[in-house]
Amino acid sequence: MSRAGDVLPARGQAGRGRGGARAAIARYFARFDEGEVIRWAFRGLLIGAVGVLAMDLHDLIEARRPAVSPPADIATPVLPPAVATRDGEGGAATVDPRDQVTVDEDRLRRPIGFTLKPGGILAAEGFVDIGAAARFATEIEMRGEYVRAVLFNSSGGSLDDAIAIARQIRARGLATGVVDGAFCASSCPLMLAGGVTRSVGAKSAIGLHQFYAVGDMPVEPAQAMSDAQATTARISRHLSEMGVDPALWLHALDTPPRALYYLSMDEMRGYRLATGAGPIAAQ
Structure with a gap:
């Protein structure tokens, strides 16, 4: 209680x-x-x-925010699908150029490296990363007296570095080439254009597509349009200075970044991207 x-x-x-x-x-x-x-x-x-x-x-x-493209060494297929490729008479090409490429794609995903081969051939293989032009300059400075031609096998990459490499090649008076079974796309043809003579194998693959910026910050449409026009003008001027018909780049402007316009041999000769009678022999 x-x-x-x-x-x-x-x-x-x-x-x-x-x-x-x-x-x-x-x-x-x-x-x-x-x-x-x-x-x-x-x-x-x-x-x-x-x-x-x-x-x-x-x-x-x-x-x-635009999607950020993954680095070329991780990412998307190195050999993108082809858009409508034309032969010299305007008909659709019957051979997929990708079937002619015999190199290991893993090698194309690595930052571009330079190897001196017998006969004064400097092999340039891999994607063009930022800083590639500086490494090329170092290589040429060390081995320049032995080099007579640069052979490319590259999926492209940095526009600035590709144009800088092309100008170094032209300043040295070197030839350029892409041998049978090799691949040269995106910014790689801009390096190829640097040669005083340019030879391309009939069984190689040379491809073009639109350039695009990779970055974390969104870009206003007006600024993106201005940047695209400036880039196109810069590339056209570069091709003209190298003796290549700037009309070549119209195929790139028509082709989305995730595809490639593979050039026929007749087109490369018509635009003067290929000038040699035959490819430089790979050693």
Whole structure:
């Protein structure tokens, strides 16, 4: 009985305590003007709305952000599918140029390397990474007196480095070539254009496609258009300076980045990308 008697007063005190707390809260809010309370409530709603809008804006920016292309050494197939390739008479080519490439694709995924072969041949194989032109300059500085021609087997890559390599080749008066079974695409034909003479094997694959920027920041459409026009002008000027018909690049402009326009031998001769009577022999 004594324990039960102890409990009942405690519950009564708890009830009075809760009632006192409610009364204290009511007295606290009673100090504020009703208009002030409404203003604070409105501010809270406004802050919440701003937060929601910020999240929506972030999602919108992410949705518009261009997909970043994976590095060439990881990524997509090195030998992309062909778009409508034409032969010298305007008919569809019957041979898929990819079937003529005999090299291991894993070798094309590595950063471009340079190997001096017998007969003054410098073999350049791999994708053109940023810094490739500096490595080429070092190689030529060490072995330049022995080199007479540069043979390419490359899936392309950095535009800046490719053009710089081509200019170094031209300054040295070297020949260039792509032998049977080799691959030269994307920015690689711009390096090939650097040769004072340019030989291409009948069973090689030479491909073009649109260039595209790789980056983390979204680009406004007007800026993207301006950049594309500037890049096209730069490539056209480079080809012209190398003695190649800039109309060659029209095939690249028509071809999506994930495909290739494979040039026929007649086209390469017509655009003066190929000038030699036959390919330089691979050693």
